[in-house]
Amino acid sequence: MTAVPPATPAPAPLAAFRAAVRDDAVARGRALLVVRLAIALYLLELLLNLVRPHVLPDEPTLSIFQKTPGGGSVGRLLGTPRAVFWTVLAGIAIGALIQGFVLVTRPDERRARALTWATIAVMLGPFGLIPLVVVLEYPAQALACVPGTAFVLWLLHHGQRFSRVPLAMLLVAFGWGALIVFGLGRAASNLAFGTVGGFVGKGGKASLTAQLKNQYRVMDVVVVHLGVVNALLVAAGVVLLLVLFRHRLTDAVTGLVVGAAIGLGYNLVESVLFIRLYGSLSAFNGATGGFEYWIRQSVGLLGGQVAFGALLGAGIGVAAQARRRGERRRAALTALAAASTGAIATEVLSAWLSHVVHDHVDIGSPFDTLIVSPFLWLLPQAPFILVTAVLLVLGTRARAAAARAGVTAETAAGPAVTRQEAPFLIDPALRFWTLAGTWRLHGWNGLRALSRLQAAQLDLAAWRWRHMDDADGPAREEGDALRAKVMRLKARAAAAPAAPATPAAPRPGQAAP
Structure with a gap:
């Protein structure tokens, strides 16, 4: 462990x-x-x-x-x-x-x-x-x-x-x-x-x-x-x-x-x-x-x-x-x-x-x-606005593919991203309903804690995607720092009495637990 x-x-x-x-x-x-x-x-x-x-x-x-x-x-x-x-x-x-x-x-x-x-x-x-x-x-x-x-x-x-x-x-x-x-x-x-x-x-x-x-x-x-x-x-x-x-x-x-x-x-x-x-x-x-x-x-x-x-x-x-x-x-x-x-x-x-x-x-x-x-x-x-919108859509799709690859690789590498958390990170809709459910159950403090944790995990996944083949030297140090940040945020969430241990939220159309 x-x-x-x-x-x-x-x-x-x-x-x-x-x-x-x-x-x-x-x-x-x-x-x-x-x-x-x-x-x-x-x-x-x-x-x-x-x-x-x-x-x-x-x-x-x-x-x-x-x-x-x-x-x-x-x-x-x-x-x-x-x-x-x-x-x-x-x-x-x-x-x-x-x-x-x-x-x-x-x-x-x-x-x-x-x-x-x-x-x-x-x-x-x-x-x-x-x-x-x-x-x-x-x-x-x-x-x-x-x-x-x-x-x-x-x-x-x-x-x-x-x-x-x-x-x-x-x-x-x-x-x-x-x-x-x-x-x-x-x-x-x-x-x-x-x-x-x-x-x-x-x-x-x-x-x-x-x-x-x-x-x-x-x-x-x-x-x-x-x-x-x-x-x-x-x-x-x-x-x-x-x-x-x-x-x-x-x-x-x-x-x-x-x-x-x-x-x-x-x-x-x-x-x-x-x-x-x-x-x-x-x-x-x-x-x-x-x-x-x-x-x-x-x-x-x-x-x-x-x-x-x-x-x-x-x-x-x-x-x-x-x-x-x-x-x-x-x-x-x-x-x-x-x-x-x-x-x-x-x-x-x-x-x-x-x-x-x-x-x-x-x-x-x-x-x-x-x-x-x-x-x-x-x-x-x-x-020009139409071209910008097209670039935004294409760029967001490319980011989604990068997030899936990075989250999958980081899930296999260690405990910073678990298999239970991975689906919420790669699906913006699930992530939104997770945050909404956390706010209903635990208030603003729980919402902020989970939002910061997911943002740190996505940063780690983005780093992992960029350095799939060359995670050595300064890149490795950056990855270690990002991973340590995720673990610190998880430790704070676990220590806080009102914070959820794992993300859980209702899907659209379902009642909150």
């Missing part, structure tokens, strides 16, 4: 976070490469803005220093605060100096680890000031967006039928979207707005009609630019998180959940800004902050950036599973192209369709607000 390890207190959140993050030299090197590529993208935008033709006589060296008429929300959308810009440059310079110091001194492992994380923080952190300024300046709009955003985060975490993405990974993905994708993407697009405007408007004075045409051309290019840059940054975030976090399964579902969380973070800050912006400009264009909230935080909350982030993440997850380099490249590039073109089509086609349809529909009427406008906004996204 196998001895049960003694129960130990649950680790603190910080300790759990550290345990979930890979901190080896290979992971840090890949993370640093992703950060360098993101910074290189921004520096390229900066260089192009510096060499752009100047259209106005007193135009500043950088277009982001041009004062926008009206300021306020419009300024937040079209400009970058000077303090933030200089902080960004200082962070890039400090990060470069730290990397030079590491290259010259070649410090030991502990110091190299600290310097690597410091480099990533100082290079990327300043971009997060841009969305933080938006959220802090408009707290009422930000608070209004919290309930819907929190619900989608809950759905992403609990909606996975088998091995879940760690909550810490999900929250970091959300933060990447809210802070880095929005901040860096907005900083790059603000530079691109001035760069494109300079090249399009060069050649001296033009008539008023020509100036208006040029502005439309500039906005079209900037929309394309923003869609491509945002997709690149979302892809960078998905890759970074897949590299840094320990997870049992790297597949389409993992990538989909991480990408959706990144898109959700971006959508939160974008919603705050546009709710405020359209609220202040309602007298000119007829749109209101309430309508923007309805579109971005209600009927279309799972569309837009969330849907395109999920599509891109799922494609990267598929690429991570591919064995050949060519297959990985094709899957990743296809997902990147689909996500970027989908975002661009949503902005362009929905506006065009709205212009066509609103000649026959009363703008602002209940029918327009509740039916027509949401339909026109979601229509260009429908093919």
